[in-house]
Amino acid sequence: GNSVTQMEGPVTLSExxxxxxxxxxTATGYxxxxxxxxxxxxGLQLLLKATxxxxxxxxxxxxxxxxxxxxxFHLEKGSVQVSDSAVYFCALSMNNNAGNMLTFGGGTRLMVxx
Amino acid sequence: xxxxxQSPKYLFRKEGQNVTLSCEQNLNHDxxxxxxxxxxQGLRLIYYSQIVNDFQKGDIAEGYSVSREKKExxxxxxxxxxxxxxxxxxxxxxxxxxxxxxxxxxxxxxxLTVL
Numbered sequence: 001g002n003s004v005t006q007m008e009g010p011v012t013l014s015e016x017x018x019x020x021x022x023x024x025x026t027a028t029g030y031x032x033x034x035x036x037x038x039x040x041x042x043g044l045q046l047l048l049k050a051t052x053x054x055x056x057x058x059x060x061x062x063x064x065x066x067x068x069x070x071x072x073f074h075l076e077k078g079s080v081q082v083s084d085s086a087v088y089f090c091a092l093s094m095n096n097n098a099g100n101m102l103t104f105g106g107g108t109r110l111m112v113x114x
Numbered sequence: 115x116x117x118x119x120q121s122p123k124y125l126f127r128k129e130g131q132n133v134t135l136s137c138e139q140n141l142n143h144d145x146x147x148x149x150x151x152x153x154x155q156g157l158r159l160i161y162y163s164q165i166v167n168d169f170q171k172g173d174i175a176e177g178y179s180v181s182r183e184k185k186e187x188x189x190x191x192x193x194x195x196x197x198x199x200x201x202x203x204x205x206x207x208x209x210x211x212x213x214x215x216x217x218x219x220x221x222x223x224x225x226l227t228v229l
């Protein structure tokens with residue numbers, strides 16, 4: 001079956017540090033890949049997505065590149081802010097006849113200190 | 115503005131009681147989903163519905179029930195058979211499959227605590 005593995009947290013960084021959150025996936029076929037962000041006490045918001053190999057998704061200074069050869073979709077940001085503190089989820093969707101159900105990774109908590 | 119509304123945001127329940135969590139969307143989406151999130155963990159799919167009057171079990175459907183009588187609404191009932199119901203519940207919806215890249219739109223969540 002499909003699965004998503006992301007690095008365990010928490011990840012603690014100082015403001016303006018470089019961020020990488022690793023995400024790898026297992027899927028039969030070619031999934032769409034997503035990063036969602038969850039702020040404390042809230043639902044999930046789509047951060048960025050990529051639908052085919054070598055696509056780069058980007059939003060709010062975050063970016064991730066769909067790497068088919070390494071089955072990865074690592075999230076990066078060059079300079080984090082305190083307001084980026086949240087839980088980040090990597091996910092995939094196969095868009096098959098079963099619908100658009102997402103398979104989520106376990107989430108990575110990011111804490112940014114001033 | 116269009117979106118997904120979950121209510122209540124916080125709910126307390128005594129053991130042995132059934133509770134129903136509401137989820138309403140005005141995005142004209144066909145498919146709706148319920149996920150459960152436990153502290154420090156990812157999301158697990160409880161039930162999903164791709165069309166009105168039809169729904170399917172997800173990975174952890176035991177102890178839960180749903181209905182889909184209207185396109186806009188997908189309520190989740192947590193029954194007394196659910197052995198560990200304390201969790202954060204998230205409702206989501208998605209556009210029709212054709213031309214869709216698979217994105218889900220989430221509500222703000224409902225936190226259920228069993229006393």
